[in-house]
Amino acid sequence: MRGVPPDGLIRHLSAADNFVIVGHVDPDPDSIGSTLALGRMLAGLGKRCVPVTPTPIPPLLDFMPGAEALVSAEEVSFTGHEHLIVVDCGLERTGAVSQQAGLARSVVNIDHHATNRGTGTFNWIDTDFAATAEMIAALGRALGAPVDRATATLLYAGLVGDTGWFRFSNTTPEVLRLAASLLEYGVDPDYMNRVMNERRSFAYLLLLGRMLQSVRLACRGRVVVARVTQQMRREVGADQTEGEGYVQYLRLVRDTDVAVLLDETLEGQIRVQLRSSPRVDVAAIARSLGGGGHARAAGVRLEGSIGEVEELVLERVDAALEDPSKESEPFAGSD
Ligand SMILES: [Mn+2]
Known part of the structure; x- marks a missing residue:
């Protein structure tokens, strides 16, 4: 049974401000989609967010709404006021960001990988979720964050990325219900297929x-x-x-x-x-x-x-x- 976002995590994110959000090196659609979607949700709640990628995004992911705002790990500097949120991996896979984590006021870790050791201040690790994007969607609902077409597009990219376009055995009824609701926010499945699968060299x-x-x-x-x-x-x-x-x-x-x-x-x-x-x-x-x-x-x-x-x-x-x-x-x- 998949869990729900922990109360402590929701209270923390509701109260805090000034977030740095990062996914893993060699980013994939779930890692980038989760980073940018959570950033948009928190920004929609009036909070400051800096989305980071530890290594450059592959050209196929340049369509992701807000990708141009991604900051490299070398460009981000912690001043002691930031809360770090690590998505879709543990801190050890965040490249240069991991070296600055000691300066963060808190480290939140949201992930669905069994290998995650949960080293954050607040950890929500649940392997029952098909994608971290699914967890971000649940978190957004719990926070009362606004969702628009761009956010839905980011979450959909994470879902199709980690379920192999709804073919792998992690494709649950919950995954398909979330996908259905993302279509209601305006996600275009044909467009998603074209930008993610039909833009090779x-x-x-x-x-x-x-x-x-x-x-x-x-x-x-x-x-x-x-x-x-x-x-x-x-x-x-x-x-x-x-x-x-x-x-x-x-x-x-x-x-x-x-x-x-x-x-x-x-x-x-x-x-x-x-x-x-x-x-x-x-x-x-x-x-x-x-x-x-x-x-x-x-x-x-x-x-x-x-x-x-x-x-x-x-x-x-x-x-x-x-x-x-x-x-x-x-x-x-x-x-
Ligand atoms: Mn993932």
């Missing part, structure tokens, strides 16, 4: 072609593996941001349980993305290698050549396929 498509040429089956046909290398990126003129989301294509094949995408980073590390059917817990595999994530969507960054990393990861995946006790809960979340 041509190089994105060319690089996808290269990735698909590398695809193969492993572990007795139960695993789909592919890679993206720096050489492929150079050949098609793609930058590092191109390649985001490719792993979803590796989940399309029937009777396979795990998708593995090996992506060579600029720094020479191998970013491993894992996706799975309910039969395999890829979070356990990622954790065994030093990474983390959800049962059906997890990842890790490893040192070594792409061939060495592939061999190591496939060994672990193969062992998990052999072990029926490792079968995961039927939950599929995302960030």
Whole structure:
């Protein structure tokens, strides 16, 4: 059962003023949508808010209402009067903001990740919510904050981002009821699909072609593996941001349980993305290698050549396929 916003948190936010709101590094639609939506709600209650992003937003999120007002972590300076609100992550994932948190009058933490350690002054951590945006919507109602079309658009972006456009198993009746109410505030689903899914570069498509040429089956046909290398990126003129989301294509094949995408980073590390059917817990595999994530969507960054990393990861995946006790809960979340 999902909880309600704690009374102490509501009283604190109602009484306080002068907020700095921040989400996580490598921001996604839920993190940015939650940051900006909460900022708009608190501003609507007459409060001063500075929305912050620890690392730049990807070009696909530039449509978000108020994105131009986002401040970088380096630009924000705490004077001892600010209340810090951390959304969609713990303080440790807020980049340079975390170093200034000691200067904040209070730290509020609102998140739905199981890994959150709840180190704030006020913590509302609830893994039953599909997205932090869902929690922000509930908080806004509890605070009596005004909601307009822009705020609804931000919340909708967070919801579709974390539920895979209402496809993952965290798509609850509550999620769809919230989505319905956001449409009543004027959110346009067709527009949201176009700005979030249909604004890739041509190089994105060319690089996808290269990735698909590398695809193969492993572990007795139960695993789909592919890679993206720096050489492929150079050949098609793609930058590092191109390649985001490719792993979803590796989940399309029937009777396979795990998708593995090996992506060579600029720094020479191998970013491993894992996706799975309910039969395999890829979070356990990622954790065994030093990474983390959800049962059906997890990842890790490893040192070594792409061939060495592939061999190591496939060994672990193969062992998990052999072990029926490792079968995961039927939950599929995302960030
Ligand atoms: Mn989230």
